[in-house]
Amino acid sequence: MPKSSILVSSDHNTFTSCPLNHSDVHCSMVNNVQRVDDNWRTCTKSDSSGKRNSGGESSKESSRSSTPVLAADRTERLRDKMRRRTESGDHWFSLEFFPPRTASGAVNLVSRFDRMGSGGPLFIDITWHPAGDPGSDKETSSMMIASTAVNYCGLESILHLTCCNQTKETITGYLSKAKHLGLKNIMALRGDPVGADWEEEEGGFNYATDLVKHIRCEFDDYFDICVAGYPTGHPEAESYDEDLRHLKEKVDAGADFIITQLFFRTDTFLKFVRDCRAIGITCPILPGIFPIQGYQSLKQLVKLSKLEVPEEIMQVIEPIKDNDAAIRNYGIEQTVGMCRVLLESGNVLGLHFYTLNREVATMEVLRQLGLWIEDPRRPLPWAVSAHPKRKVEDVRPIFWASRPKSYIYRTQDWDDFPNGRWGNSSSPAFGELNDYYLFYLKSKSSKDALLKMWGEELTSEQSVYEVFTSYIKAQPNCAGHKVMCLPWNDEPLAPETNLMMDKLDKVNRRGVLTINSQPTINGMPSDDPIVGWGPPGGYVFQKAYLEFFTSSENVTVLLKVLKKYEPRVNYHIVNVHGQNTTNAHDMQPNAVTWGIFPGREIVQPTVVDPVSFMYWKDEAFALWIEQWAKLYEDESPSRMIIKYIHDNYFLVNLVDNDFPLDNCLWQVIDNMFELLDNPPEEQPTEQPAEQPAEESPVEDQPTK
């Protein structure tokens, strides 16, 4: 029996990274031997003359501009990620969820994906509920939940699929739809037959093996395929050995790895793995971990899986079966103990958790095991999507910074995504707003909760300003309710924005209603917990950005002030009718976030793009009405106040180009307030009024 890791590379090995062996190359150099090293070949993909493709087309391939600049993590397929983690000896985990029954359950589950995704699972998987219309477009279907996890939560996801009693056409249809939605991984299962008198069907799907073969036949190598393993044998199998042979057939048919059914003793799993290896199953085998979370759920699961709970566990549980907390604590303790044994065996690197759609127990287990790692380093400053079409995407307009799911939704029909440079943005077609209020884009708060936060009754524009300041300060409003979100910001302020809280508070009080901002960053380490992103060892930068709604009176004065800040400050000012003023004469995108990393081209993930801004303003203005005004009765004063702001205010964005200097945008707003407070006297001549002596912003010197 081999002593190697349980997780062994699968046959679908397409590993192409470059593990250069220094000592090898080194020796050949010392002796000046002309020797073509195999490793070197892998590296350069070139013969010793350095020529390649010399007869081919030169640089026409669009591939030139689509090299992923960032971590392989975003572009590798699951089985490759798994192998890379295995080879590096990392421990990792994955999480299983089932689809919810109701739309509000779906909204909650998506929030859970975001929270549990932050701990760094290698993947999540979504079970297939044949009775729940699993392949439909319903917001609760297995298909749509898995799609949401991939596209909007950026999670590597496996969709379960059962084939029992299904036609090939139906299965192919599901797989085609999954592929179209960006799903790349399938857990191929037979599923429970409907009725007890199930019999094999000639040419039909009788076993999971048939489904694996079908997927490989119809979709070649597109999907990574996972199959189920039964550490104590499948309940319907004639014998444990017979079941192992079935598992071998599934793997031989093209499965990439195995996730086991839950088990209660580590020996069960470790023996199973040994037996698998003994009959030639070499692919990764992930133990299915089931933290006991309650008496009823344990009973139910055991019934479904036809497993027996060991006596030593039942003896502990029975006496505390009505004490949920006690059972959960026991479950956590028992699971941590099992996982430790598995990991310490040296044969297990990844743990697969049956979460039962709950987070507390699993997160606690993972924390105790040291596997829950909230890495402050994000691959990019914004929330990425895991759709394969978007794997090279690394530039987005800043406007959707607080609404990444909305941006992903509105750009889902794009054929390709900006990579390296935003470029000429005259062509982007953003999705219309009319079909836009999907369940996963809805506010997580109820109408009642929103009314409490944003005011049961608005009496003036000023009362709107107060909602903004309450949100900024994370303090209760005058009715005593904390304002946790705004129509443009579904989450509390980002830590980065917190750095500017006092200044934001001050300007919002006076009707500069900020919805998006970022401070100046001049070369912070890429692993900074607040502003860092990208691979380690790099430096990140930002130009200060400020975006807000404000009245036309303020804009009139602001434009006078902005003349003094040319060309340091770029601005775009637009109202709901599209009346637009800008000093970006050539209408080029302005990079406002970028990073410099070892051995990489520059990454500039966030731009202020003048053309996209016109699409964003439609959304930004619509949110006043759709999310806020519609909370109130038609024709009610509250609704009229929001409507007035929607109709008359301008949306302004400002960029301070001089990132090595102190952010001047607060000074711009201060100057505007000063001019509003001390308006110059009307002059009879054409000469614009002189302003009182003020510090000239252009006399600042770099602080470095």
Next chain:
Amino acid sequence: MPKSSILVSSDHNTFTSCPLNHSDVHCSMVNNVQRVDDNWRTCTKSDSSGKRNSGGESSKESSRSSTPVLAADRTERLRDKMRRRTESGDHWFSLEFFPPRTASGAVNLVSRFDRMGSGGPLFIDITWHPAGDPGSDKETSSMMIASTAVNYCGLESILHLTCCNQTKETITGYLSKAKHLGLKNIMALRGDPVGADWEEEEGGFNYATDLVKHIRCEFDDYFDICVAGYPTGHPEAESYDEDLRHLKEKVDAGADFIITQLFFRTDTFLKFVRDCRAIGITCPILPGIFPIQGYQSLKQLVKLSKLEVPEEIMQVIEPIKDNDAAIRNYGIEQTVGMCRVLLESGNVLGLHFYTLNREVATMEVLRQLGLWIEDPRRPLPWAVSAHPKRKVEDVRPIFWASRPKSYIYRTQDWDDFPNGRWGNSSSPAFGELNDYYLFYLKSKSSKDALLKMWGEELTSEQSVYEVFTSYIKAQPNCAGHKVMCLPWNDEPLAPETNLMMDKLDKVNRRGVLTINSQPTINGMPSDDPIVGWGPPGGYVFQKAYLEFFTSSENVTVLLKVLKKYEPRVNYHIVNVHGQNTTNAHDMQPNAVTWGIFPGREIVQPTVVDPVSFMYWKDEAFALWIEQWAKLYEDESPSRMIIKYIHDNYFLVNLVDNDFPLDNCLWQVIDNMFELLDNPPEEQPTEQPAEQPAEESPVEDQPTK
């Protein structure tokens, strides 16, 4: 008569920049009027709803990635540049040259283009010599000289073309060839008929007008067309008025602007312009300025152009006709005076100089007029090409930094050029080296001069090292000759490199033969006279780079040292046989020069690209043999020494990724020398020898 500038926009007006009228927009805002401003339309190319192309293809167009990031200067056509300069009220100049007779004359003329190009001419033009096989591939032909000016010197250029006695097929052939070579501007001339008994030919090219019509007919609007004006009337014209009517015909046929024949009195030109305007010629009219540079050349030119030299000039010149310096000084003084009058008239913005292929007089006139402006700001850190195919090019590998003409030559067949990002470079097909030693890529020095600089006789590798150090220090070698160039560097050290002279000197003495390097730059202003480039108001950055040849013994030790500098330092080490060692595991390009500019995406013009490096190493190693070894007799000791280096040394490049810290590459080399001087004793175990205590480079902290 209109009092407007002589330079009036032509009919081919395609101006699309965005002169936003603040006060207009402003008013409409104050009054909250919903008004679609024409200026605004120009800016946003959007209707008031902000929607555009909503039904069209989304982002498939490759145009997304080809927006020019930098100044319009690189992408505008000549007539647009001219109009932009005119509208901004700038004064500018242009320069006329004729093709040389000999190949060495061509090499000299190309150097002159580089020198005179640095003063900022709006364009140069190359005359057409019907007797000199002007459309051929000969290195002295009008066609090839103009092509060289555009492609290799990056100069906006006009090719003259005469049509007299030519078939339409021949002319179309010339124009097609010019277009293929990247020429965009034609000076359309009739030319002197061969023989005195010339007669009009039915359907042939009888006048320049016919050529203008032919160009517009066959090439639509591709070329900008210039035609000649005769301030005193064409010598063959029936009358001055008749000649003006011919000029009007040429313009009406599609010419974009006029350059006049030389004249000796400003009144002649100013009257001519008034007369042109009076009959409806509205295009720009550039005065042809002829600085008198010698008695003979004046006589000859006057004879050719059938002009009379005014009495007041002859009276000055005749007495000093044998004193070249005196005549030239008089010519400069007289020309400066004339130009001042023209410029002060307010009717002349651009001056066109007949240089006679000399530089002193014209440069002196331009300096006295304040028009010779050596702007330290370059559009990009490297020498750009003016070929229209390359107008969006803004990324190149650093390896060709000292050989931009070679890079342009070896990539001339590419269909498009990297823009914004180098990307996946596995596809570039670099031109072969075998057809590479073209006249304009040859060393400017003779074999004798090279032998004096690089040694009549080499006695050891050490004597090669001394050549490098003499070059670095710009000091005489042991034979007393200054070393002004090396095979890899045709020019003296760049000012930027001068900053590192002492360190370069030190390492070259010990056989680290540097051929390319740049210091760390952390956010210098873009208008810095030494390291600046790009538009004003930006900041430029560099990662330190060092490239050198060194012995395999040194490389062996260097690799040990480099392990201590991972991942801070990236390296590529290769010998002539292609044996390659690198720690760039994923073989991505590494951006080593970049700039951040107001209202722009990031520009990263220089990368270290692992794949291109393999093409560069072929060139870098070949230069040892082609330029140096071949100076010596076959089998001679000198030649064998160079051959030995070629066969056995390695080409090394190093990048220090930590640009905010002090450059560590010198420390790397120092460590290598220390380890060479104090080799660790051989250890019997497999454990590599411990090095003496040294400062760990990774403990450096950012200096900001």
